[in-house]
Amino acid sequence: MRRSCRRSRLGDTAIAAVTVVALGAGVWLLGSGAGSHRPPQPSVAEGRFEPGGERLAAAALAPSPPVRIRIPAIRVDAPLMGLALTSSGSLDVPPAREKNLAGWYQAGTLPGETGTAVVAGHVDNAEGPAVFYDLGALKRGATVEVDRRDGTVAVFTVDAVEVYAARDFPDDKVYGAAARPELRVITCGGGYSRTTGYQGNVVVFAHLTGSR
Template structure:
């Protein structure tokens, strides 16, 4: 990984323990959490038998769709704040997803990092049901070049904020990978969500 890549990896690693765990609105409406059956048995890898498509040339994402949990949302570019952490989508907009603009675009070789809120003060947000996804679920990302990158979900895991596996989530990938991140892992009225839900997917096709 290049020094630039290491720099943004460290910057967004800080994000996992900061804003994503602090935006819970209602502890009585806990979002679904993934079971161990949906996790990787070992290191991240495509599901056995699942096709692995050739990566695309870089192009910014404009929309994300996850049919099985009824997500259909615009995507916005996220940069880094003054403290070096990743900027966040506006909390008041419950149906917008952010993508780290200086990282890998979805569909290109490497790990594309995508983040969305699970809820806000008004209720459920775009990634509320992320933890309900199943291995093999489809994720579609519409790109500015007019192509739609089609991903298949390989696993979904939940981590405590003190045990977030930076390299596992943010590390380089030899194929076109996608990481979808939101908050989860229990809830505290004092500090908000206690961890993160991360969905891992890889490119299987292009439309």
């Protein structure tokens, strides 16, 4: 079963009128009786991301496609596939059956370049938790590592972790242009409905702080 997560629009640095869909249906919650064990959600203690805020950042890296994402604090270690747009203008998603697979928007900014790069992945599928199930538990200051095809690793530091209902999703804040290398990691989250699935998104805001 595929459920829409929310409608979202990327800024001029990427694309416009993009819909992120089917990043989590919650079907397993109902089928397994695990409704009380829903994905963790960000706490207010993780702060609010302020675009343009004072944050030390590393110099941008030369362009190179990403191949893998690692978030040690929540035990994420997953390959990345390129995501394009569907015929309806929405952002495609990794196959739901691939629980440990994430995707990056390949027509947008490459992770490590100046601008806002976007990575998306499922929170769950019909069988259980998927790659970004614990994304909402991530803490400010945690590390996100992106392996790149040229052999380098782009190292990002988390600035904030936020959750938005679909009706309140701040498109410009999440997808807007950035003057430094930044990363957004997105999955479904927020409230949950038995009929329509998850009602919003968990968004991790991070910026480049190093490479190796």
